[in-house]
Amino acid sequence: MDWTQEALEELEKVPKFVRGMAKKAVEKAAREKENTSVTREIVLEVKEKYFSMIGKENDERKTTKVAVVRCHTVAEVCPGVGCLKAFTHRKLNFQNYGPDTELIGFFTCGGCSGRRVSRLVEKLLDHGLDVVHLSSCMCMDEDDYPKCPFKTQIKKAIEGKGVKVLEGTHH
Numbered sequence: 001m002d003w004t005q006e007a008l009e010e011l012e013k014v015p016k017f018v019r020g021m022a023k024k025a026v027e028k029a030a031r032e033k034e035n036t037s038v039t040r041e042i043v044l045e046v047k048e049k050y051f052s053m054i055g056k057e058n059d060e061r062k063t064t065k066v067a068v069v070r071c072h073t074v075a076e077v078c079p080g081v082g083c084l085k086a087f088t089h090r091k092l093n094f095q096n097y098g099p100d101t102e103l104i105g106f107f108t109c110g111g112c113s114g115r116r117v118s119r120l121v122e123k124l125l126d127h128g129l130d131v132v133h134l135s136s137c138m139c140m141d142e143d144d145y146p147k148c149p150f151k152t153q154i155k156k157a158i159e160g161k162g163v164k165v166l167e168g169t170h171h
């Protein structure tokens with residue numbers, strides 16, 4: 001679909017990590033209006049409706065809200081210090097976040113096959129959740145941390161709710 005220059009400039013104001021999602025939502029709105037091109041007005045309408053967190057001015061930046069889901073089995077022996085320290089000090093898989101990023105959830109999957117993940121992600125959406133990190137223990141494949149056989153399924157379930165998923169925390 002064609003975009004006007006003004007519409008593209010408006011899209012550029014959307015943070016990169018949700019820009020792809022925003023673009024799809026805008027084009028869907030344009031099709032629903034039977035428009036053959038995307039105008040600035042349509043972008044603003046969608047931003048108002050779905051992406052109010054983005055802000056209307058360049059300097060109005062939304063705080064990114066992050067959650068970590070971790071392996072229920074590993075949590076029996078791990079209090080989560082590595083994940084939490086990495087977030088607090090913005091290290092490793094959290095290094096791209098700014099100081100105002102909030103950790104709003106830190107929960108275990110509920111056991112194989114990740115039975116509580118969808119439910120808790122839905123709860124966190126009410127609090128503005130943007131990104132879920134799969135803990136490093138879910139993503140590694142070593143003797144102490146055997147690979148999670150349900151990782152892909154859990155990831156898809158979260159992404160299906162419109163939430164970005166990143167793999168890893170402190171490794």
Ligand code: SF4
Nearest residue numbers: 071072109112114148
């Ligand atoms: S589903 Fe994966 S992350 Fe959850 S307990 Fe089982 S192995 Fe661990």
